[in-house]
Amino acid sequence: MGRCERVVALDLTSKGFAFGILESEERLVDWGTRECGRRVSLFLPALSAVVERYRPDRLVIEEPAGSLKKRQGRDLLVWAEQWAHDNDLAVATISQDQLDRYFGSEQRYVVASAVARHFERLTPQLPPARKRWESERVRLSVFVAVGRGLASFRQR
Numbered sequence: 022m023g024r025c026e027r028v029v030a031l032d033l034t035s036k037g038f039a040f041g042i043l044e045s046e047e048r049l050v051d052w053g054t055r056e057c058g059r060r061v062s063l064f065l066p067a068l069s070a071v072v073e074r075y076r077p078d079r080l081v082i083e084e085p086a087g088s089l090k091k092r093q094g095r096d097l098l099v100w101a102e103q104w105a106h107d108n109d110l111a112v113a114t115i116s117q118d119q120l121d122r123y124f125g126s127e128q129r130y131v132v133a134s135a136v137a138r139h140f141e142r143l144t145p146q147l148p149p150a151r152k153r154w155e156s157e158r159v160r161l162s163v164f165v166a167v168g169r170g171l172a173s174f175r176q177r
Contacts, residue, residue: 028113029071030081030170031101032162033094035059037067039159041167042075046174049140051075052163059093061100068101072110080105081173084116113173120165123172129157133164140167 025044032039037057042050057067072080083090085098105112121127124135130150137147148158 026079027075027077028079028081028170028173029075029077030166030173031068032083032166032169033090033097034159034162036159037064039162039166040071041163041170042077043167043170043174046171049143049167052143052167054159054163059097061097064097065100065104068104069108072108077110079111079113079173081113081115081170083169084114084119087116087118113176115169115172115176119176120169120172123175124168129161129165132168133161136164136168136171139171143167 025048027042027044027050030041030043034054037055037059039052039054041052044050055067055071057063080101082098082101085095085102090098102112102114117127120132124132126132126135133147137144143164146160147164148160151157
């Protein structure tokens, strides 16, 4: 039996990024967040530390060109992609449309709920649905990152 392909999937947050480490659509290894700001000089070392710890075969990020994130966020995605190429790490980009199709919704909370149902051990971490006037909880980005990782296995 061959070695599983390990992926690290990211979702940018206002203070850094959330990540999920998966070895298949059925195996979630770990997840978390890193607060590193939105400066490349802090972001890339934080990304490097996660990659060093988990030794993935592939980095999964949001498609930079189609991202609805502000310019700074899109730039970080481009930097992450370049960093991965420079470090011989394969990159898969999942557009927002691909993520929406995979989960059947463009709402992040619907994606997060589906991920929580798929990986029951994440269920206690799922924040309550936010009210219109509330900011999105950073924890939700973990679920979106894991969802992006799931979608990447289907893409292969």
